[in-house]
Amino acid sequence: xxxxxxxxxxxxxxxxxxxxxxxxxxxxxxxxxxxxxxxxxxxxxxxxxxxxxxxxxxxxxxxxxxxxxxxxxxxxxxxxxxxxxxxxxxxxxxxxxxxxxxxxxxxxxxxxxxxxxxxxxxxxxxxxxxxxxxxxxxxxxxxxxxxxxxxxxxxxxxxxxxxxxxxxxxxxxxxxxxxxxxxxxxxxxxxxxxxxxxxxxxxxxxxxxxxxxxxxxxxxxxxxxxxxxxxxxxxxxxxxxxxxxxxxxxxxxxxxxxxxxxxxxxxxxxxxxxxxxxxxxxxxxxxxxxxxxxxxx
Numbered sequence: 001x002x003x004x005x006x007x008x009x010x011x012x013x014x015x016x017x018x019x020x021x022x023x024x025x026x027x028x029x030x031x032x033x034x035x036x037x038x039x040x041x042x043x044x045x046x047x048x049x050x051x052x053x054x055x056x057x058x059x060x061x062x063x064x065x066x067x068x069x070x071x072x073x074x075x076x077x078x079x080x081x082x083x084x085x086x087x088x089x090x091x092x093x094x095x096x097x098x099x100x101x102x103x104x105x106x107x108x109x110x111x112x113x114x115x116x117x118x119x120x121x122x123x124x125x126x127x128x129x130x131x132x133x134x135x136x137x138x139x140x141x142x143x144x145x146x147x148x149x150x151x152x153x154x155x156x157x158x159x160x161x162x163x164x165x166x167x168x169x170x171x172x173x174x175x176x177x178x179x180x181x182x183x184x185x186x187x188x189x190x191x192x193x194x195x196x197x198x199x200x201x202x203x204x205x206x207x208x209x210x211x212x213x214x215x216x217x218x219x220x221x222x223x224x225x226x227x228x229x230x231x232x233x234x235x236x237x238x239x240x241x242x243x244x245x246x247x248x249x250x251x252x253x254x255x256x257x258x259x260x261x262x263x264x265x266x267x268x269x270x271x272x273x274x275x276x277x278x279x280x281x282x283x284x285x286x287x288x289x290x291x292x293x294x295x296x297x
Contacts (some may be wrong), residue, residue: 005036011070087118088119089280092122096125098224100241114239143265143268144265158266162244164247166253187216227247
């Protein structure tokens with residue numbers, strides 16, 4: 001294995017904190033990955049990785065060498081791609097909130113992959129906070145205000161939010177008329193993975209966000225279940241309009257409190273601040289941002 005290949009192996013082990021996961025990502029035997037790192041450490045004369053029975057992590061020397069490797073490998077990828085006029089190639093790992101994936105990303109993905117036939121997409125779905133580097137993910141698409149200062153966030157859209165309930169809920173509890181007169185009403189609780197708590201309802205009143213927490217008989221942590229719980233009359237819910245459009249069109253949900261809607265939610269692409277963008281990640285980010293074009297959806 002030459003030096004550049006050894007650098008690639010080392011960076012993947014450092015990021016994944018695992019020889020086994022790095023080997024799987026690279027399509028190599030675990031023994032080959034282990035031996036490559038041993039030879040690299042022998043050549044450099046330093047210990048790059050601290051190994052225990054349960055964890056692998058870079059030493060101080062390993063962290064410094066990792067930063068140099070990332071810069072070198074990115075420069076080589078850029079230089080070779082630009083010189084040959086070659087299109088980006090390789091595996092791109094993304095993590096996307098499920099509703100956004102199904103509504104926006106997946107329908108347009110065939111055209112993107114036709115333009116870049118040497119790319120392979122590995123897509124996972126979620127809305128939790130992830131350690132991009134450690135989990136081997138190149139970027140994520142998330143709804144909400146980014147909290148992680150170690151990531152670069154590129155805002156691509158704003159999602160219009162609505163307050164809704166079902167006709168059966170209105171029959172049982174009455175139609176909500178004012179945000180500040182919701183005594184006797186209830187909500188479906190939504191547990192935020194980012195905050196670690198149930199989110200209150202939010203209403204924009206003369207440009208100021210007001211929060212209201214109502215009793216709830218059910219709490220969920222998934223967007224699809226949240227919409228279904230509202231449809232079945234379990235309480236008021238607030239969610240992006242696009243995700244509830246079919247329910248609203250069929251009359252299974254009714255929009256209420258239109259004069260004081262929730263604040264729109266930002267949609268952002270996030271990727272590690274510490275790494276230079278590879279050509280494959282750069283073209284994906286530009287393409288995904290173009291799908292939304294800074295619009296309010």
